[in-house]
Amino acid sequence: MTEHLYFEDLPVGRHFLSRGMTVEADAVRAFATEFDPQPFHTDAVAAENSLFKGLAASGWHTAAMTMRLIVETLPLAGGVIGAGVDELRWPRPVRPGDTLHIDIEVLEARISRSNPSGGWLKLRVTTLNQDAQTVQVIVPNIMATLRGVPA
């Protein structure tokens, strides 16, 4: 059983690093076939002649893999529930075979005005590949439970 994290465990400036997750070519094609059916995400030959110059994961696949790593890396009491994301950028393509990890930084933390048992956290979640190149940045706003309040 993973120990839960609470609002107080995420002070501004703290970083959390995830494990690495390898991106499989089959998974890139399967995700894209269902959600982003465009040749540069599904067909290696067609992708060579595209802007991406080779098969690239859908940005939404990168976002979904990032969420998987967030859930594993931040075992918040009550779960990771977000109201939205201030910004989402994909500065570089994700390729089959890449190994991704995330670096979560706490940018802001404030107690909720409407719910005294909870707080809001603004995070910067940077997704990097095995060469430490940034492939995605998101700035989500999530809820967190205060310690001592039943989850």
Added chain:
Amino acid sequence: MTEHLYFEDLPVGRHFLSRGMTVEADAVRAFATEFDPQPFHTDAVAAENSLFKGLAASGWHTAAMTMRLIVETLPLAGGVIGAGVDELRWPRPVRPGDTLHIDIEVLEARISRSNPSGGWLKLRVTTLNQDAQTVQVIVPNIMATLRGVPA
């Protein structure tokens, strides 16, 4: 063969409406099991006792379904390629059985400074359920090819 759209086909203020897409409970659980494994997205009973008060799709699943509808609704020459999203909000949960559609509005359009054969479009993509309630808003920035330039 769908006719392609070009930069000139997306003037500021124009709207594009998608078909409806029904959200299957099995798909909600499958997506969440892979990418957002939290009880309120995977287990109907546990979800009853969560903030969501019932099974809800992962926000990233809603984003992925929205991308599917964008690709179908905006058959851009060269494909739909985004550099990022200015804002992403999930004001209301998506439930199994919901039928979603999207309303795409062109907010800004400008010729690229670095690439005279292309332009940048800022869109507002609103995802709505069968009761016309907004479940997601994204503001993506995408590229589009100018008409008359080989795709």
